[in-house]
Amino acid sequence: MLWLALYFPHLPLEVITRGRQQAGALAIIEKLGGREQVSRCNSAAQAYGIRPGLALPAALALCTGLSVQRRDRAREQQALHGLAAWAYQFSARISFEPSLLLLEVGASLRLFGGLPTLLAPLQRELEQLGYSVRHAVAPTPMAAGVLARNRPDCQVVMQDGLCEAVAPLPLACLTRARDVRNLIRHIGMDSIGDVLALPRAELARRTGPQLLNLLDRLLGRLPDPRPEWQPPRHFSQTIELLGEIAQTMALMFPARRLMVALCGFLRGQGGGAQRLQWTLRHRDHPPTRFGQGLLDPSRDPDHMLEVLRERIERLQFPAPVVAIDLRVDDWQAFEERSLTLFERPAQADQALLERLSNRLGEQRIRGLRCLADHRPECAWQFCQPGESVVPLSPRGVSQPPWLLPQPRPLRECQGAPQYGGALRLENLPERIEAGWWDGFDITRDYFVAHSPAGERLWVFRDRRAGGWYLHGLFM
Amino acid sequence: MAAPCGPRSPHRVPDAYAELHCLTNYTFLRGASHPEELVERAHALGYRALAVTDECSLSGVVRAHQEAKALGLALIIGSEVHLCDGPHLVLLVTNRAGYAQLCRLITRGRRHADKGSYRLQRADLEDALPDCLALLPTDQDDMEDAAAWLAKTFAGRAWLAVELLRDGYDTERLRCSERLAQVYRLPRLASGDVHMHVRGRRALQDVLTAVRLNTPVAALGHARLSNGERHLRPLDDLATLYPAALLEETVHVAGRCGFSLDALRYEYPDDVTPAGFTPHAWLRRLTEQGIARRWPDGCPARVCAQIEHELALIAELHYEAYFLTVWDIVRHARALGILCQGRGSAANSAVCYCLEITEVDPSRMNLLFERFISRERDEPPDIDVDFEHQRREEVIQYIYTKYGRDRAALAATLITYxxxxxxxxxxxxxxxxxxxxxxxxxxxxxxxxxxxxxxxxxxxxxxxxxxxxxxxxxxxxxxxxGFPRHLSQHVGGFVIAAGRLDELVPIENAAMAERSVIQWEKDDLEALGLLKIDVLALGMLSAIRRTIDLINRFEGPRQALTLARIPAEDPGVYRMIQRADTVGVFQIESRAQMSMLPRLRPKGFYDLVIEVAIVRPGPIQGDMVHPYLRRRQGREAVDYPSEAVRSVLERTLGVPIFQEQVIKLAMVAAGFTPGEADHLRRAMAAWKRRGGLELYQKKLMSGMQARGYRREFAERLYRQILGFGDYGFPESHAASFALLVYVSAWLKRYHPAAFCAALINSQPMGFYAPAQLMRDAREHGVEVLPVDVNYSDWDCTLEETAARNAGLEPGSPPGRHMPALRLGLRLVRGLSQAAAERIARLRGQGRFEDVVDLARRAALNRADLKALAAADTLRGLAGHRHLAAWEVAGVEDAMPLYGLDRFRECVPRLCPPDEGQAVLADYAQLGLSLREHPLALIRRQLRERGFLSAQEIGDHPAGDIVRAAGLVLIRQRPGNGRAIFVTLEDESGGLNLLIWADLAERQRKILLGAQLLGVVAEIQRAEGVQHLLCRRLEDHSELLNGLNIVSRDFH
Amino acid sequence: MQVVSLDELKRHGALWQGRRGLLTADRLLSSGWTVLDDVLGGGWPRASLAEVLSDAHQGLPLILPLLARLSAGPRWLAWVAPPYVPYAPALVARGVRVERLLLVRDVSAGQRLWAAEQALKSGACSAVLVWPEQVQAAQLRRLQLAAEQGDCPGILFRSLRTVRQGSPAALRLRVRPSPAGLAVEVLKRRGAWGGATCIVPVGRDEDRGGPALVP
The missing domain is CATH 1.10.150 (DNA polymerase; domain 1)
Structure with missing residues (x-):
C-alpha cells in the first residue's frame, strides 16, 4: 500500500478567503486558555507583524484595520469533506486527519502511470479550488501524514527508507501526549530516532504502551486501520465570501471554485450533472435562488461556467452577496423527490402560492410578520407567506388593525387636528419614543380619535417637530 | 365609547407631590441616574419628598442623603423588592425601627442568594416590617392574589401604586386599580416607577437594558421601555395624567416617613475596656504603660505634653473606644507574631506610638503632631493598619471571631464604569x-x-x-x-458596630466564601461618621519579619534582633540609599525612585518621608518635583508669598508635597473654612470618578487673588490639587512608609543574605523577581547555593558558607560573618508545599540515598519527582538532569519490587545537558539560574553584532552613541506617557533605557515583543544616574532560542 | 358578551358545535360577536360569498374574531388587495396568527378577481377577503362558484354605491360607523328576510381587554 497525504496548512484561513481574489489583513482568531488569540493570518496581516499565537488586542494594536474572523472548525470539517468528494476521483480509499486527507494511491498509481502524473493535475486543481497543499507519500498512513505536515514533498515509496525518513523528525510530530514529550525532553532527547534508540522495555515502563504502539504503526510493524470516508449522494457546497460582492461578474471567481469541486465530485462518482441549483445569500434579504439547466449531463467545468456566465449576466439581485451555494442532486434523486412531495402536508398551500406567484410575480404575494419594535413603522414586515415567526407577546391591544402606509398629515385648527371636522381625542395617549440608535428616531403621542362622521382613528402628535398625523384606522 | 374628553387641561397644577418609587443607578443596569441627580431634580421640580427605592439595596442612600440634606429636600429611604413568589413591591421606612427592619430584610434576601442577587419570599415580609409602608404597583400578574395578601400583611400600611406611563395601558391601570381598591379596601396613590432624573437619559437607560440582557439595543425589541416616561415628571404634567386625589395621597404617605440617616446615632463598640474602668481611664492606663516601655529612661517633656494634649482631644471627641479597638487588634496580631504598622491621619500620634500601633517615634517626627485629629472636621479618626500580607487573614478572622459576623463586616468598594x-x-x-x-x-x-x-x-x-x-x-x-457597575469588597476596610450591624446597613455576601460586605463604601461610612478600620496587607512587613527571624535563627542565642533594636539614622544605610543601591528596599526600589535618590541624597528620616511622597504621580503631574530638587540643591531660592504660606510649606522648602499641605493652603491662602476644606478633600478623592472640582477652582482663584497671591501661584496650586486627586499622599502615610523604607534598607545593608532570602520567601511582592533579587545579593557578596533535596527547605534559608565550613572546626561559635543563602524548594515550579515540607522533615532522619529512597520516604508523587528532577535538585542522588529525569520516570513502577528491580534496568546512554540547555532548564523550572547569565552564553554572537556589555558602557563617556543589548526585565510607562522606561539586563549589570513616545510608537512591535532587545542609544549621565536615550530598537530574541524569561510589564 | 380572548373563542366554538344539526349551522361560521350572530342567523356563510358594503372599506373588525379562530388551522387567510396595511401587532393582539396571512398586493382589478377565484377554489384557504374595485355580476357568480367549490367563505368589501346591484352572495351587509361601534344592517340573507340591524360594539374597551397587563 502506498499513502498520499494532502495537508492543508492554511485551511482555517482559506475556508474564509477562497471566495475572494484578494483580501486585506485578516486574522483567524480562536479562544485558547481563556483568551482570544490569532490562530492563522494571511500574508497581509503578517506584514504588520501579526503571527499565530498573538493575543487579539495585541494584534489589533499592531494593525487597526485588521479584519478578524472567529475560527470555524465546523466549516473546516465541511471543507475537508468537500475536498474528499473532489479527491474521490483519485482514490476510492480516503480517510481524514485534522486539516489532512489520506489517499491510498497504491492501486491508482498504475491507472495514472506513476506519481508525477498523479500529482500534477492534483496540485493544479487544488490551486483552482483555492487551497494550498503540502503532500507526502509513504507506505503507512501515519508516516504519510507526519511527513506531509513536517517534511513536505517527501516521497518514500519503499518500506526500507521509512525509518530513515522519519528519524530526524521531533517526537512532537508524532504525539501530543504531554507526559511522553516531557519525558523525552527531560532526558535531553528530541527526535523520533532518539526514541527508537532507547531500550524498549524500560521505555515502555516509563511511557506506557501507547508510545511503542504509535511507533510500530508509524513504521508499519503494526496495522493501522482507518475509518474510510463514504461519498455523499448529493453535491452541496457553500463558499462564504469574505465581505460582500455587489457586482455580478465578481461572482464568477467563487463560482469557478465551486464548479471545479463539483466536477471532481462528478468524476469520482462517474456521473454528470444536468441541473445545478445556485443560491446567493444576502445579509438582510431572503436569498436569491436560480437554477442552471444543461441540455446534456456534463462534468466539464469550463463548459458549465460558460453557461453560468450567460445566466449570471442577466441576473439581478436585491443586495450584495455574502455567500454562494451550489447544490446538485439530479442524477439519482428522482425517486426520493416524488416521495417527499406526496408526503408533504402543505402541498396544496404550495400549489396555490406557486400559481399566484407565477401569474402575478413573487413580490405581489406576501406574508406578514411582527417585529419586536415599539415604532409602528418598524413593528411589522412583509415576508414570504407562511414564514415562521418568533411568537411575540402582543403589544398592539390599543392599536388599530389598519395602518396607513405613510402617516398622513392632518390639518390643525385652533390646536385641534381636523379630519372631516375637529377630532375628539380620548385621553391618556400612548407615548412612543424610540429609534435613537438607528436614525429613525420618533417621539410621538398616539391618541384614539373620533371623527364627526363617527370613525375611530389612530392619530399622533409629533412631539419634536409638532403637527398631527393620521396613522391608522379602527373601523 | 370611551369617556368623551380630550387631553386634560395642562393648567391645573397640583399642590404637591412626592415620588415614592424611584431607582437610582445603584440598581445596577436599570437605574440611569446618579442619586445626586435625582435628588437635585426632584428638588428643582418642587417635589415635596423623594423616596430612593433601589432594588433590594441601600447602597445609594448615603449619597442621596448628603445631597438632599444640602438642598433641604425630604428624603425617604426605601427599597423595591421582587418576591420570588410574587409580587414586586416598594417598601418605605417610617422611623428608625423601620429602617432597621428594612436593613435586616435586605440582608436576609442578599445573604440567601449568590453574590449580586437576592432571594425573598412573602413569608420573609410577614410580621417583619411593622414600621414600614408598602406600595404595590398594579402592573403585575395575579393582582387579585397580590392585593389580598398585601392588604392582610400590611393592614393600614399598604397602597396600590398607580403608575401611569403613557404606554397604552394607562386606562386599564386606572380601571383595574379602582376595582382592586374597592374590593380590597386599599387606598391608591400615584407613583412614577422612576428610572432616570430627566427624559434625556432614555438612550442611556436603553443601553443599560441592553447590557443587562446582553443584547444590542437594536435587538432589544419589547424589552426596551417604549418611552422615556419613567423620569421625574413636572407637576403640571402629572396633573394631566392623574386624578388629583392620587397625587395628594403621595404627600400624605411621605408625611408618615419621618426617618433620616442623621438619626443613625452611632456608638463605637467598647468590648475592650475591662470592668471597673472607663474607656478613658483604660486608654490612659495603656498609654502610660506604653510610655514606660518606649522611654525607659523617662519620657521627654515635649512628648509628654503632646500625649496629654492628644488624650484631652480624644476625650473631648469621645474617640477612646476607637483607639482601644485598634489597640486590641494590633495587640492580638503581635501576640500571634504578626508584624504590623499603622498609618493614616491618627496613626502616627504619640498615643499610637505608646499603644504600639505605630513604630514611628514621635521624637523623630516632631513635625507631625498637630495634624492628627482635627477638631473642626466632624469625622472619626483614621487609622489604617498594615499587616504581613500572608497572615492578614488571621487578623481578619480574629475580628470576625471577636465581634461576630453580625457586628463586623467589610466595607464595599463600588466598581464603577x-x-x-x-x-x-x-x-x-x-x-x-x-x-x-x-x-x-x-x-x-x-x-x-x-x-x-x-x-x-x-x-x-x-x-x-x-x-x-x-x-x-x-x-x-x-x-x-462613573456609573456604579457592581459592589465588590474593600481590600480591608472593616466596619464594627456596637450593636447589630445589619440594623445599620444591609450586609451582602462577598465573592469570597466566608466574607460578607456591607452595602456602603468607605466614603459613605465616613459621611455618616461610622467607625472603620483598614486591615491591609503589606508584603514588605512579611519580608521584614522573615528577615529578622532568619537572622535570629542563624545567629543563635545572642540578643535577638527586633524592630525596636534596629539602630536609627545609620549613616551607612543612607550612603547606600544615596547610591540608589536599593533593589528590594520598600518603595524606593522602583526605577523612578532610584533615579531620584542620587539627586535627593536623603540624609535623614524626614528626607525619606519626602522621597516616598514626592515620587508619585500626583506630585509629578503637579510639577512639584523639580522645584523641590532645585531648592534642596540650593540652586533656587526658597521663598514664600506670605508668612501664612511659610507656616504650611516651610518643612518642604516651599513646595507642597503632602495632601494635608494642599488642604491647609486652601484654608490659609484662599480663605476656605475648615468645612469647605474638608469638602475639597473629599472632592479631590472623588474627582476622577465624577468630577466636580470646577466649583472649587473658582473659589480658590478668587480667594487667593483677594488675598494678594499671584494668579500663577493660584493656578499651580489648582494643578497640584488635580494631581493629588488621584494619588495624593498624606504626610502620616508617608512617614509610616518611610519607617519601613529605613528598616528594609538597614536589613539589606547589614544582612543582605537574610534580606534576599526573606524577599524570595515572601513572593509575590515588590518590584523584582527572584532572579534579580538573587543576582543583587550575589553582587553584594552573598554566596548563593542551589536548590538541593538534601539541603533545601521549602523556604530559602541561611547556611554556613562552604569556605567557612571547610576552615573551621564544627561547633565553634559563629562569629561576625556573612552566611550563605540556600535557595528553597519553593522556587521549584510544580512542587507542592506539602511535599517540600515532607522532604525537609524526613531528611532530618538521614540524608536521602537515591531517588527511590526519596520517593518512598517523602511519599512523593510522580509530578513532584518530575519537578524536582527538572529543577536539577536531585544531582546528589541521580547525577545530571537527564539521568534524573530518566530515573524519576521509572520510579513508580519500580516501587512494588522494593528497589531490587532498578539494578537490573538497562540504563540508556544519556548526555548531560550543555551549559545553554542547563540555563534554559533552570529558568524554565526555577525562574533563575546560578549558572552563567544567558547573555554570557551568547556574548560572542552579541559581540559580532556590535553590542557592548553594560559594564563596558559604564566606561564610555556620556554623549557617546553605543549599541547595547539585554534581556528586557521591566517595561514601564510613567504617568504622562511621554516616555517609556525599559530596564535591560546582561551578565554584567543593568541598563536603564529611555524611549520617547514617538520612537516607541514607530517601533512598537519590537518594543513590546522583544525578549532580547538591542538598542542604538546615546549615553546620558546626570547626578550619578545613567540613562541610554534610545535612537533605534532591534529585536534579537532569536539568539535566546526560546528562552522564556518573563518581564514585568506596565504593572 | 363580545369576545376576543382565545378562551372565550374556544367556548364559543363549543357553543357553535352544540347548535349543529339543530339549525343549518353547519353551513355557518360564528362571527364571534353575539349580536352579529343573532342577526346573521348564526354566523357567516361557510362556503359562499358575503358582501360588506360601506363608505370607506369599513367592516374589517367584524371579521377579526372569525379570522382569529380560523388562523388556528393550517390553511391560508387570503387578503386580496387590502386598502391599507394590515397592522400585524394589532392583529396578533386580537388573536390572529399572522403567519397564516397570504396578501395579494399591487394588482389590477382583473388580477384581483382572478386571484380571489384561485384562492377560493384552491381548498388551501380557510377564508378569502377581497377588496375588489368593480365587479360584474358574472364575475360575482364565478366567485360564488369558486367559494362553493373550495368550501371557503369569501368576504367582499365593497362600496355602498353597489347596494342596488344584484348579487349572488348569500349575505349582504351594510356597515356604518356609529358612536357605539359599527352599525350593521342585513340587506340580504339567503333563506331569511333582510332588514335586521344591530350595533357591533367594536372599539369599546372590551375590544382592547385581551391579555393581562404585562408591560
Missing amino acids: RTRSALRDVGKSLGLGLEQIEALVSAVSAWRRHAEIEPAHLAEAGFDPDNPTLQRLRILVNSLR
Missing part, C-alpha cells in the same frame, strides 16, 4: 463589531484614562467623529462613565 469598560459595553450595545470596539478601546489607552472622550480623540485614533453611531457612542460613554 471607566472609560474603557463603558466603551466596551456601549459599543457592544450599539452593535459595533468586536474589532471596532477593541480598536476604540486601545485608542483610549492613549487618552487620559479618566477623561471624557472628545471628538478630537476619535479623530486621532483614525475614526470619523461625525459618524452618527460614533457620536452616540461618545455621548453615551461619557454619561455612563
Whole structure:
C-alpha cells in the first residue's frame, strides 16, 4: 500500500478567503486558555507583524484595520469533506486527519502511470479550488501524514527508507501526549530516532504502551486501520465570501471554485450533472435562488461556467452577496423527490402560492410578520407567506388593525387636528419614543380619535417637530 | 365609547407631590441616574419628598442623603423588592425601627442568594416590617392574589401604586386599580416607577437594558421601555395624567416617613475596656504603660505634653473606644507574631506610638503632631493598619471571631464604569463589531484614562467623529462613565458596630466564601461618621519579619534582633540609599525612585518621608518635583508669598508635597473654612470618578487673588490639587512608609543574605523577581547555593558558607560573618508545599540515598519527582538532569519490587545537558539560574553584532552613541506617557533605557515583543544616574532560542 | 358578551358545535360577536360569498374574531388587495396568527378577481377577503362558484354605491360607523328576510381587554 497525504496548512484561513481574489489583513482568531488569540493570518496581516499565537488586542494594536474572523472548525470539517468528494476521483480509499486527507494511491498509481502524473493535475486543481497543499507519500498512513505536515514533498515509496525518513523528525510530530514529550525532553532527547534508540522495555515502563504502539504503526510493524470516508449522494457546497460582492461578474471567481469541486465530485462518482441549483445569500434579504439547466449531463467545468456566465449576466439581485451555494442532486434523486412531495402536508398551500406567484410575480404575494419594535413603522414586515415567526407577546391591544402606509398629515385648527371636522381625542395617549440608535428616531403621542362622521382613528402628535398625523384606522 | 374628553387641561397644577418609587443607578443596569441627580431634580421640580427605592439595596442612600440634606429636600429611604413568589413591591421606612427592619430584610434576601442577587419570599415580609409602608404597583400578574395578601400583611400600611406611563395601558391601570381598591379596601396613590432624573437619559437607560440582557439595543425589541416616561415628571404634567386625589395621597404617605440617616446615632463598640474602668481611664492606663516601655529612661517633656494634649482631644471627641479597638487588634496580631504598622491621619500620634500601633517615634517626627485629629472636621479618626500580607487573614478572622459576623463586616468598594469598560459595553450595545470596539478601546489607552472622550480623540485614533453611531457612542460613554457597575469588597476596610450591624446597613455576601460586605463604601461610612478600620496587607512587613527571624535563627542565642533594636539614622544605610543601591528596599526600589535618590541624597528620616511622597504621580503631574530638587540643591531660592504660606510649606522648602499641605493652603491662602476644606478633600478623592472640582477652582482663584497671591501661584496650586486627586499622599502615610523604607534598607545593608532570602520567601511582592533579587545579593557578596533535596527547605534559608565550613572546626561559635543563602524548594515550579515540607522533615532522619529512597520516604508523587528532577535538585542522588529525569520516570513502577528491580534496568546512554540547555532548564523550572547569565552564553554572537556589555558602557563617556543589548526585565510607562522606561539586563549589570513616545510608537512591535532587545542609544549621565536615550530598537530574541524569561510589564 | 380572548373563542366554538344539526349551522361560521350572530342567523356563510358594503372599506373588525379562530388551522387567510396595511401587532393582539396571512398586493382589478377565484377554489384557504374595485355580476357568480367549490367563505368589501346591484352572495351587509361601534344592517340573507340591524360594539374597551397587563 502506498499513502498520499494532502495537508492543508492554511485551511482555517482559506475556508474564509477562497471566495475572494484578494483580501486585506485578516486574522483567524480562536479562544485558547481563556483568551482570544490569532490562530492563522494571511500574508497581509503578517506584514504588520501579526503571527499565530498573538493575543487579539495585541494584534489589533499592531494593525487597526485588521479584519478578524472567529475560527470555524465546523466549516473546516465541511471543507475537508468537500475536498474528499473532489479527491474521490483519485482514490476510492480516503480517510481524514485534522486539516489532512489520506489517499491510498497504491492501486491508482498504475491507472495514472506513476506519481508525477498523479500529482500534477492534483496540485493544479487544488490551486483552482483555492487551497494550498503540502503532500507526502509513504507506505503507512501515519508516516504519510507526519511527513506531509513536517517534511513536505517527501516521497518514500519503499518500506526500507521509512525509518530513515522519519528519524530526524521531533517526537512532537508524532504525539501530543504531554507526559511522553516531557519525558523525552527531560532526558535531553528530541527526535523520533532518539526514541527508537532507547531500550524498549524500560521505555515502555516509563511511557506506557501507547508510545511503542504509535511507533510500530508509524513504521508499519503494526496495522493501522482507518475509518474510510463514504461519498455523499448529493453535491452541496457553500463558499462564504469574505465581505460582500455587489457586482455580478465578481461572482464568477467563487463560482469557478465551486464548479471545479463539483466536477471532481462528478468524476469520482462517474456521473454528470444536468441541473445545478445556485443560491446567493444576502445579509438582510431572503436569498436569491436560480437554477442552471444543461441540455446534456456534463462534468466539464469550463463548459458549465460558460453557461453560468450567460445566466449570471442577466441576473439581478436585491443586495450584495455574502455567500454562494451550489447544490446538485439530479442524477439519482428522482425517486426520493416524488416521495417527499406526496408526503408533504402543505402541498396544496404550495400549489396555490406557486400559481399566484407565477401569474402575478413573487413580490405581489406576501406574508406578514411582527417585529419586536415599539415604532409602528418598524413593528411589522412583509415576508414570504407562511414564514415562521418568533411568537411575540402582543403589544398592539390599543392599536388599530389598519395602518396607513405613510402617516398622513392632518390639518390643525385652533390646536385641534381636523379630519372631516375637529377630532375628539380620548385621553391618556400612548407615548412612543424610540429609534435613537438607528436614525429613525420618533417621539410621538398616539391618541384614539373620533371623527364627526363617527370613525375611530389612530392619530399622533409629533412631539419634536409638532403637527398631527393620521396613522391608522379602527373601523 | 370611551369617556368623551380630550387631553386634560395642562393648567391645573397640583399642590404637591412626592415620588415614592424611584431607582437610582445603584440598581445596577436599570437605574440611569446618579442619586445626586435625582435628588437635585426632584428638588428643582418642587417635589415635596423623594423616596430612593433601589432594588433590594441601600447602597445609594448615603449619597442621596448628603445631597438632599444640602438642598433641604425630604428624603425617604426605601427599597423595591421582587418576591420570588410574587409580587414586586416598594417598601418605605417610617422611623428608625423601620429602617432597621428594612436593613435586616435586605440582608436576609442578599445573604440567601449568590453574590449580586437576592432571594425573598412573602413569608420573609410577614410580621417583619411593622414600621414600614408598602406600595404595590398594579402592573403585575395575579393582582387579585397580590392585593389580598398585601392588604392582610400590611393592614393600614399598604397602597396600590398607580403608575401611569403613557404606554397604552394607562386606562386599564386606572380601571383595574379602582376595582382592586374597592374590593380590597386599599387606598391608591400615584407613583412614577422612576428610572432616570430627566427624559434625556432614555438612550442611556436603553443601553443599560441592553447590557443587562446582553443584547444590542437594536435587538432589544419589547424589552426596551417604549418611552422615556419613567423620569421625574413636572407637576403640571402629572396633573394631566392623574386624578388629583392620587397625587395628594403621595404627600400624605411621605408625611408618615419621618426617618433620616442623621438619626443613625452611632456608638463605637467598647468590648475592650475591662470592668471597673472607663474607656478613658483604660486608654490612659495603656498609654502610660506604653510610655514606660518606649522611654525607659523617662519620657521627654515635649512628648509628654503632646500625649496629654492628644488624650484631652480624644476625650473631648469621645474617640477612646476607637483607639482601644485598634489597640486590641494590633495587640492580638503581635501576640500571634504578626508584624504590623499603622498609618493614616491618627496613626502616627504619640498615643499610637505608646499603644504600639505605630513604630514611628514621635521624637523623630516632631513635625507631625498637630495634624492628627482635627477638631473642626466632624469625622472619626483614621487609622489604617498594615499587616504581613500572608497572615492578614488571621487578623481578619480574629475580628470576625471577636465581634461576630453580625457586628463586623467589610466595607464595599463600588466598581464603577471607566472609560474603557463603558466603551466596551456601549459599543457592544450599539452593535459595533468586536474589532471596532477593541480598536476604540486601545485608542483610549492613549487618552487620559479618566477623561471624557472628545471628538478630537476619535479623530486621532483614525475614526470619523461625525459618524452618527460614533457620536452616540461618545455621548453615551461619557454619561455612563462613573456609573456604579457592581459592589465588590474593600481590600480591608472593616466596619464594627456596637450593636447589630445589619440594623445599620444591609450586609451582602462577598465573592469570597466566608466574607460578607456591607452595602456602603468607605466614603459613605465616613459621611455618616461610622467607625472603620483598614486591615491591609503589606508584603514588605512579611519580608521584614522573615528577615529578622532568619537572622535570629542563624545567629543563635545572642540578643535577638527586633524592630525596636534596629539602630536609627545609620549613616551607612543612607550612603547606600544615596547610591540608589536599593533593589528590594520598600518603595524606593522602583526605577523612578532610584533615579531620584542620587539627586535627593536623603540624609535623614524626614528626607525619606519626602522621597516616598514626592515620587508619585500626583506630585509629578503637579510639577512639584523639580522645584523641590532645585531648592534642596540650593540652586533656587526658597521663598514664600506670605508668612501664612511659610507656616504650611516651610518643612518642604516651599513646595507642597503632602495632601494635608494642599488642604491647609486652601484654608490659609484662599480663605476656605475648615468645612469647605474638608469638602475639597473629599472632592479631590472623588474627582476622577465624577468630577466636580470646577466649583472649587473658582473659589480658590478668587480667594487667593483677594488675598494678594499671584494668579500663577493660584493656578499651580489648582494643578497640584488635580494631581493629588488621584494619588495624593498624606504626610502620616508617608512617614509610616518611610519607617519601613529605613528598616528594609538597614536589613539589606547589614544582612543582605537574610534580606534576599526573606524577599524570595515572601513572593509575590515588590518590584523584582527572584532572579534579580538573587543576582543583587550575589553582587553584594552573598554566596548563593542551589536548590538541593538534601539541603533545601521549602523556604530559602541561611547556611554556613562552604569556605567557612571547610576552615573551621564544627561547633565553634559563629562569629561576625556573612552566611550563605540556600535557595528553597519553593522556587521549584510544580512542587507542592506539602511535599517540600515532607522532604525537609524526613531528611532530618538521614540524608536521602537515591531517588527511590526519596520517593518512598517523602511519599512523593510522580509530578513532584518530575519537578524536582527538572529543577536539577536531585544531582546528589541521580547525577545530571537527564539521568534524573530518566530515573524519576521509572520510579513508580519500580516501587512494588522494593528497589531490587532498578539494578537490573538497562540504563540508556544519556548526555548531560550543555551549559545553554542547563540555563534554559533552570529558568524554565526555577525562574533563575546560578549558572552563567544567558547573555554570557551568547556574548560572542552579541559581540559580532556590535553590542557592548553594560559594564563596558559604564566606561564610555556620556554623549557617546553605543549599541547595547539585554534581556528586557521591566517595561514601564510613567504617568504622562511621554516616555517609556525599559530596564535591560546582561551578565554584567543593568541598563536603564529611555524611549520617547514617538520612537516607541514607530517601533512598537519590537518594543513590546522583544525578549532580547538591542538598542542604538546615546549615553546620558546626570547626578550619578545613567540613562541610554534610545535612537533605534532591534529585536534579537532569536539568539535566546526560546528562552522564556518573563518581564514585568506596565504593572 | 363580545369576545376576543382565545378562551372565550374556544367556548364559543363549543357553543357553535352544540347548535349543529339543530339549525343549518353547519353551513355557518360564528362571527364571534353575539349580536352579529343573532342577526346573521348564526354566523357567516361557510362556503359562499358575503358582501360588506360601506363608505370607506369599513367592516374589517367584524371579521377579526372569525379570522382569529380560523388562523388556528393550517390553511391560508387570503387578503386580496387590502386598502391599507394590515397592522400585524394589532392583529396578533386580537388573536390572529399572522403567519397564516397570504396578501395579494399591487394588482389590477382583473388580477384581483382572478386571484380571489384561485384562492377560493384552491381548498388551501380557510377564508378569502377581497377588496375588489368593480365587479360584474358574472364575475360575482364565478366567485360564488369558486367559494362553493373550495368550501371557503369569501368576504367582499365593497362600496355602498353597489347596494342596488344584484348579487349572488348569500349575505349582504351594510356597515356604518356609529358612536357605539359599527352599525350593521342585513340587506340580504339567503333563506331569511333582510332588514335586521344591530350595533357591533367594536372599539369599546372590551375590544382592547385581551391579555393581562404585562408591560
